Amino acid sequence: xxxxxxxxxxxxxxxxxxxxxxxxxxxxxxxxxxxxxxxxxxxxxxxxxxxxxxxxxxxxxxxxxxxxxxxxxxxxxxxxxxxxxxxxxxxxxxxxxxxxxxxxxxxxxxxxxxxxxxxxxxxxxxxxxxxxxxxxxxxxxxxxxxxxxxxxxxxxxxxxxxxxxxxxxxxxxxxxxxxxxxxxxxxxxxxxxxxxxxxxxxxxxxxxxxxxxxxxxxxxxxxxxxxxxxxxxxxxxxxxxxxxxxxxxxxxxxxxxxxxxxxxxxxxxxxxxxxxxxxxxxxxxxxxxxxxxxxxxxxxxxxxxxxxxxxxxxxxxxxxxxxxxxxxxxxxxxxxxxxxxxxxxxxxxxxxxxxxxxxxxxxxxxxxxxxxxxxxxxxxxxxxxxxxxxxxxxxxxxxxxxxxxxx
Amino acid sequence: xxxxxxxxxxxxxxxxxxxxxxxxxxxxxxxxxxxxxxxxxxxxxxxxxxxxxxxxxxxxxxxxxxxxxxxxxxxxxxxxxxxxxxxxxxxxxxxxxxxxxxxxxxxxxxxxxxxxxxxxxxxxxxxxxxxxxxxxxxxxxxxxxxxxxxxxxxxxxxxxxxxxxxxxxxxxxxxxxxxxxxxxxxxxxxxxxxxxxxxxxxxxxxxxxxxxxxxxxxxxxxxxxxxxxxxxxxxxxxxxxxxxxxxxxxxxxxxxxxxxxxxxxxxxxxxxxxxxxxxxxxxxxxxxxxxxxxxxxxxxxxxxxxxxxxxxxxxxxxxxxxxxxxxxxxxxxxxxxxxxxxxxxxxxxxxxxxxxxxxxxxx
Numbered sequence: 001x002x003x004x005x006x007x008x009x010x011x012x013x014x015x016x017x018x019x020x021x022x023x024x025x026x027x028x029x030x031x032x033x034x035x036x037x038x039x040x041x042x043x044x045x046x047x048x049x050x051x052x053x054x055x056x057x058x059x060x061x062x063x064x065x066x067x068x069x070x071x072x073x074x075x076x077x078x079x080x081x082x083x084x085x086x087x088x089x090x091x092x093x094x095x096x097x098x099x100x101x102x103x104x105x106x107x108x109x110x111x112x113x114x115x116x117x118x119x120x121x122x123x124x125x126x127x128x129x130x131x132x133x134x135x136x137x138x139x140x141x142x143x144x145x146x147x148x149x150x151x152x153x154x155x156x157x158x159x160x161x162x163x164x165x166x167x168x169x170x171x172x173x174x175x176x177x178x179x180x181x182x183x184x185x186x187x188x189x190x191x192x193x194x195x196x197x198x199x200x201x202x203x204x205x206x207x208x209x210x211x212x213x214x215x216x217x218x219x220x221x222x223x224x225x226x227x228x229x230x231x232x233x234x235x236x237x238x239x240x241x242x243x244x245x246x247x248x249x250x251x252x253x254x255x256x257x258x259x260x261x262x263x264x265x266x267x268x269x270x271x272x273x274x275x276x277x278x279x280x281x282x283x284x285x286x287x288x289x290x291x292x293x294x295x296x297x298x299x300x301x302x303x304x305x306x307x308x309x310x311x312x313x314x315x316x317x318x319x320x321x322x323x324x325x326x327x328x329x330x331x332x333x334x335x336x337x338x339x340x341x342x343x344x345x346x347x348x349x350x351x352x353x354x355x356x357x358x359x360x361x362x363x364x365x366x367x368x369x370x371x372x373x374x375x376x377x378x379x380x381x382x383x384x385x386x387x388x389x390x391x392x393x394x395x396x397x398x399x400x401x402x403x404x405x406x407x
Numbered sequence: 408x409x410x411x412x413x414x415x416x417x418x419x420x421x422x423x424x425x426x427x428x429x430x431x432x433x434x435x436x437x438x439x440x441x442x443x444x445x446x447x448x449x450x451x452x453x454x455x456x457x458x459x460x461x462x463x464x465x466x467x468x469x470x471x472x473x474x475x476x477x478x479x480x481x482x483x484x485x486x487x488x489x490x491x492x493x494x495x496x497x498x499x500x501x502x503x504x505x506x507x508x509x510x511x512x513x514x515x516x517x518x519x520x521x522x523x524x525x526x527x528x529x530x531x532x533x534x535x536x537x538x539x540x541x542x543x544x545x546x547x548x549x550x551x552x553x554x555x556x557x558x559x560x561x562x563x564x565x566x567x568x569x570x571x572x573x574x575x576x577x578x579x580x581x582x583x584x585x586x587x588x589x590x591x592x593x594x595x596x597x598x599x600x601x602x603x604x605x606x607x608x609x610x611x612x613x614x615x616x617x618x619x620x621x622x623x624x625x626x627x628x629x630x631x632x633x634x635x636x637x638x639x640x641x642x643x644x645x646x647x648x649x650x651x652x653x654x655x656x657x658x659x660x661x662x663x664x665x666x667x668x669x670x671x672x673x674x675x676x677x678x679x680x681x682x683x684x685x686x687x688x689x690x691x692x693x694x695x696x697x698x699x700x701x702x703x704x705x706x707x708x709x710x711x712x713x714x715x716x717x718x719x720x721x722x723x724x725x726x727x728x729x730x731x732x733x734x735x736x737x738x739x740x741x742x743x744x745x746x747x748x749x750x751x752x753x754x755x756x757x758x759x760x761x762x763x764x765x766x767x768x769x770x
Contacts, residue, residue, distance in 0.1 A: 378577040
């Protein structure tokens with residue numbers, strides 16, 4: 001090394017030491033002073049937000065393969081203040097980077113939920129892709145529920161709410177970003193799934209299909225419960241109904257069937273299994289089918305004119321029979337069996353009726369969950385001003401479902 | 408004649424540094440004014456820069472004398488030094504908002520806790536070093552950083568495409584020409600990059616055939632910015648104006664990110680590295696202008712003055728950042744457009760009479 005370079009290196013070394021000494025370790029924090037929050041439950045108590053955080057506790061052992069958790073609550077007049085309170089009482093820095101679920105309690109159903117959700121949309125501490133749902137009871141209570149699906153209830157809930165592509169699309173999943181986008185859109189409407197708790201099938205001794213002809217994947221009531229365990233261990237979740245929000249307030253509910261067709265229009269529901277019951281065959285015999293939606297092409301068009309707005313809803317499905325409850329049935333997903341005429345007709349009728357119900361609920365609740373206002377603004381801009389206040393009332397819906405199978 | 412830069416480096420300079428400063432808070436400011444037409448506002452600003460660049464590049468082909476000497480020869484000592492001082496103010500002002508936005512970005516997204524006050528000090532050390540060097544440093548940095556910028560932006564754009572609702576930018580032009588231009592005017596401080604090329608006059612051998620290459624490089628950089636703006640609005644739609652740091656937000660909704668984790672930060676870090684040099688460029692030119700205006704011979708005196716002024720503004724005026732940003736977006740637009748777009752057009756009239764005939768023969 002050249003002699004003349006030595007002083008330069010010395011200066012660089014001094015500068016580096018100076019920066020390291022005063023840099024507060026560049027903001028790094030001790031992992032033992034950090035709580036890794038996996039889910040947050042928000043309730044309202046005495047005009048204050050009660051924020052309960054489910055915290056994953058890392059174990060320094062490989063002896064225990066189960067996830068360990070703990071739960072802490074903080075209170076505050078804003079969500080941020082409640083989170084700060086939680087940090088104050090625990091001495092942990094609440095780290096939200098791994099928080100993938102935000103549960104709202106039923107105490108918030110009468111309030112403007114955006115007042116608490118907006119915090120998560122604005123803060124950089126949490127992913128905007130965290131799922132949002134509302135509980136039919138206290139959110140804190142829901143988070144405390146023990147379930148046989150996972151030792152951490154929020155993980156079990158996420159499994160039910162956020163299913164892999166190609167699996168049943170029976171939950172109207174939403175995240176912070178989508179909810180806020182909806183809230184701040186032209187219509188001011190948004191949605192989120194409602195979380196209900198169920199007793200396990202083995203405990204109740206009855207089937208837990210969740211009602212109607214809807215698909216059966218949405219609840220956690222798959223026979224995975226441990227029959228002999230205590231009642232506390234047997235809570236399962238159903239998230240197949242959907243809460244509708246207008247201007248931040250909950251204004252209505254979509255039932256399982258409406259949620260299913262809403263998903264079909266909103267994101268498509270390929271991979272979903274659809275039970276179609278009491279289909280009459282040529283001999284006059286009734287039987288039950290299970291269809292699998294192989295592909296789904298939704299089309300929602302809004303056409304405005306001087307006198308009216310037409311909403312054309314078209315759903316083109318290509319289905320295969322997964323199961324047919326009849327003696328000697330050969331139908332299976334692996335077989336390229338054509339769909340019987342009666343089955344196609346019944347499925348089309350059933351889905352059209354659910355779609356009409358969905359549009360009717362939208363009118364009654366005045367919650368534009370299908371985003372008609374956005375379509376009016378984007379594709380019929382010159383009529384937007386004329387109809388923006390009463391478009392749901394003048395809307396004429398034309399619903400058409402086409403079901404096809406192997407040919 | 409030995410040139411400090413090569414044509415290749417000028418082209419890569421545009422690709423490396425033009426897009427990076429425009430993807431922090433600029434998209435959210437544009438969305439505040441023009442909503443779904445924000446991309447039209449940025450397109451208009453980039454179009455203005457393109458027109459300016461056309462004039463500047465023609466001036467590059469005509470001259471073999473560097474920009475500051477040209478100024479002095481054409482306008483005289485007093486006027487050229489006055490212009491240099493005005494441009495020192497311009498560059499120092501132009502650097503404030505992007506510097507603050509990157510400081511905030513680093514503080515709020517890369518740190519979990521409130522970091523020590525000196526966490527941003529290393530930037531000024533790098534900027535000071537950069538300012539002490541000759542123009543050649545920009546060429547060398549461009550040679551490396553165009554790759555960082557391209558890979559970083561490509562990662563972010565690729566990850567954001569699956570979540571973009573392209574119909575969100577419809578109806579095109581619905582916000583009206585007034586709001587579109589207003590957004591463009593308010594964000595003029597982020598544009599005006601063609602001016603930098605004026606400082607390259609006489610520092611690279613610009614043949615007529617090189618004009619196309621430089622303009623094409625600008626178009627590539629401009630299209631990248633426009634694509635980013637469109638995707639940003641299509642990902643966030645009605646809440647785009649609230650997403651202050653577009654860079655972190657745009658890519659994180661992909662299911663790959665949900666499953667694997669925030670690997671998009673690899674792209675973000677590459678962009679941040681380019682940004683360190685991109686933010687140093689106005690300070691670099693302010694240094695050179697200060698040297699010229701006051702005949703400073705010392706290699707580091709102007710550099711240290713410029714760095715300390717900027718550091719002083721950053722530290723002392725932290726509490727007034729909102730006022731500064733409001734001033735920049737509401738009132739300073741005319742200043743930025745005049746000095747960043749209008750005056751550089753006049754470079755086409757600059758010529759070194761002594762060398763002009765010789766240069767014309769060569770080109």
